[in-house]
Amino acid sequence: MKTYFRVLSYARPLGLLAPQYLIYVILQSVFSVVSLGILAPLLNTLFKTEKVESAAASPPAPIDLPEFEFRLDYITDVFDYYFLQYAQQDKYEALQFVCLVLIVSIILANIFRYLVEVISAIVKANVISKLRNTLFDRLMNLHIGYYTEERKGNIMSKVMSDVQEVEGTVVNSLKAVIKEPIMIIVYFTALFFISVKLTLITLIILPLSGFIISYISIKLKKKAKQSQETLGKISDILEETLGGMRIIKAFNAVDFSKNRFGKQVKNYATFNISMRKRFALAGPISEILGVGVIVGIVLVGGSMILDGDSSLDAGSFITFIALFSQVLNPAKSLAAAFSNVQRGLASADRIFTILDTEPGIKNSKDAIPLTEFNESIELENVSFGYGNELVLKNINLKVNKGEMIALVGPSGGGKSTLADLIPRFYDVKSGQILIDGKPIQNFKIETIRSKMGIVSQESILFNDTIFNNIAFGKPESTLEEVQQAAKVANAHDFIMQIKGGYDAIIGDRGAKLSGGQRQRISIARAILKNPDILILDEATSALDSESEKLVQDALSNLMKNRTSIVIAHRLSTIQEADRIYVMQDGEIIEKGSHQSLIKKGGVYNKLIEIQSVS
Numbered sequence: 001m002k003t004y005f006r007v008l009s010y011a012r013p014l015g016l017l018a019p020q021y022l023i024y025v026i027l028q029s030v031f032s033v034v035s036l037g038i039l040a041p042l043l044n045t046l047f048k049t050e051k052v053e054s055a056a057a058s059p060p061a062p063i064d065l066p067e068f069e070f071r072l073d074y075i076t077d078v079f080d081y082y083f084l085q086y087a088q089q090d091k092y093e094a095l096q097f098v099c100l101v102l103i104v105s106i107i108l109a110n111i112f113r114y115l116v117e118v119i120s121a122i123v124k125a126n127v128i129s130k131l132r133n134t135l136f137d138r139l140m141n142l143h144i145g146y147y148t149e150e151r152k153g154n155i156m157s158k159v160m161s162d163v164q165e166v167e168g169t170v171v172n173s174l175k176a177v178i179k180e181p182i183m184i185i186v187y188f189t190a191l192f193f194i195s196v197k198l199t200l201i202t203l204i205i206l207p208l209s210g211f212i213i214s215y216i217s218i219k220l221k222k223k224a225k226q227s228q229e230t231l232g233k234i235s236d237i238l239e240e241t242l243g244g245m246r247i248i249k250a251f252n253a254v255d256f257s258k259n260r261f262g263k264q265v266k267n268y269a270t271f272n273i274s275m276r277k278r279f280a281l282a283g284p285i286s287e288i289l290g291v292g293v294i295v296g297i298v299l300v301g302g303s304m305i306l307d308g309d310s311s312l313d314a315g316s317f318i319t320f321i322a323l324f325s326q327v328l329n330p331a332k333s334l335a336a337a338f339s340n341v342q343r344g345l346a347s348a349d350r351i352f353t354i355l356d357t358e359p360g361i362k363n364s365k366d367a368i369p370l371t372e373f374n375e376s377i378e379l380e381n382v383s384f385g386y387g388n389e390l391v392l393k394n395i396n397l398k399v400n401k402g403e404m405i406a407l408v409g410p411s412g413g414g415k416s417t418l419a420d421l422i423p424r425f426y427d428v429k430s431g432q433i434l435i436d437g438k439p440i441q442n443f444k445i446e447t448i449r450s451k452m453g454i455v456s457q458e459s460i461l462f463n464d465t466i467f468n469n470i471a472f473g474k475p476e477s478t479l480e481e482v483q484q485a486a487k488v489a490n491a492h493d494f495i496m497q498i499k500g501g502y503d504a505i506i507g508d509r510g511a512k513l514s515g516g517q518r519q520r521i522s523i524a525r526a527i528l529k530n531p532d533i534l535i536l537d538e539a540t541s542a543l544d545s546e547s548e549k550l551v552q553d554a555l556s557n558l559m560k561n562r563t564s565i566v567i568a569h570r571l572s573t574i575q576e577a578d579r580i581y582v583m584q585d586g587e588i589i590e591k592g593s594h595q596s597l598i599k600k601g602g603v604y605n606k607l608i609e610i611q612s613v614s
């Protein structure tokens, strides 16, 4: 129930539509009832069983036009008045009169039905857009760690197919909460009006079918959840496979991938069939139960007529059955709406797990903007671990403004992790990071990041134009500015040779460019941003020597007059660094200039020896 109201809360700004919806639903049901209700006098006239004969239960139609009263009787009296006027003159005219009322009431009922549908469509579209946007906003605000823990495919399936499922919930819940109950109430009022006894009998039998249907729908929710989860796994595998197609083919892992995918598809099919089976049960069961109730009515009502019970004439009996068969539609639709809502709620629960995830890293309440970087960045006794195990232990490190420091050491030593702490992708477990002598938490995260440029090992490019990829951090840049940055990054010449130049689309993750070209585009992006502090995770992938030189020159241009923290894999590139920190197993084991570390003859010296041999 909580989930349900929460979904509906996304419709809140459309609250004004609610009264309209309510009015249209009432009018739709009233006109539907009227179109059937006029059957009784018509049948009685046609088959000459005058209503007047059953005078004990229903009074004869009044001769004068009745005065307005806010009562159901008033409407029937007005109708009876006109009907009698015609019937007394000519029965054909009475027939035409009834047909006219029938047509008008059916047209009106359908106009209101249309308006009801339009309102549900508006509410549905708005709720879904709002939910999807809120979900995306939340995903944008979550900390980086969330994405290493959660499966990407699962997140994607929540944003796409779960939201789609909730779409059904919105409409169905409007039906289940407002439309169908009103229809049922209006129909039952008419039924009571015709025969209290018969209506009471139906009221005893109907709840039984309701109970059976609700049992089925509760089971449905569980199945729906399992089915959506497997769908998440499918998109997970799909996303991974599409991203790694080259490797899959190179390693002849096509069959392995097919099996992995096929297994989940089979799981989904199994869950889905089982869910659909239950879903499909709701319709036939309610139909059978409904027919059962009608048979009961025919039996009881028929006996009443055969016994000469004066409270029911033939016309009213047939009208009763006709009306009751109509009441079954909203009742069935109510049951179906409930099972649909259950399916949607399973999806809504999954969506809300994302919305309820608090970002692990947030601005503190009194955080101030970091307007200028003037002195230094310092790590004091910093320890950090992704889980319980520490990946960084007691790190002390300082970069003064304008300096370049390098982090080197064996793979897995913790270099990238350390670099991730500075833009606050993660928070330290103990110790602290200081910017200009003040704890990093004092500053607003966005302002810290706006001072930093990050060039990662892997060039992260988007399937867009070269211009947009370079201007990514500064969308308001002019073409001249972008070109200038590209020139400094040694990228301008190759961009001009590509068909379309800066407007060329570079393919998924920059697939249409070479490795070196991709790197130079991401360097151009960092140059355009013109950050004070540069965090550079040097690419490990080997480039040919010409491309390597172009990239190195671009990087040197980028580092000029900036404070840089460079994670170096090729030690030849960092000999000019002010300080080199050698990291191993999460600790800084050596520190100093290139020359002093060589002299020391420790781990750094060994690394240099290994690299000069290879």
Ligand SMILES: Nc1ncnc2c1ncn2[C@@H]1O[C@H](COP(=O)(O)OP(=O)(O)OP(=O)(O)O)[C@@H](O)[C@H]1O
Pocket (backbone or CB within 6 Å): 148, 386, 387, 391, 410, 411, 412, 413, 414, 415, 416, 417, 418
């Ligand atoms: N998201 C993560 N969750 C859990 N453990 C992680 C995560 N990222 C890295 N690690 C672990 O942290 C340790 C340090 O990794 P890190 O990537 O910082 O090393 P590195 O020195 O940069 O290595 P490389 O030179 O290979 O890039 C490794 O043992 C790694 O397995």
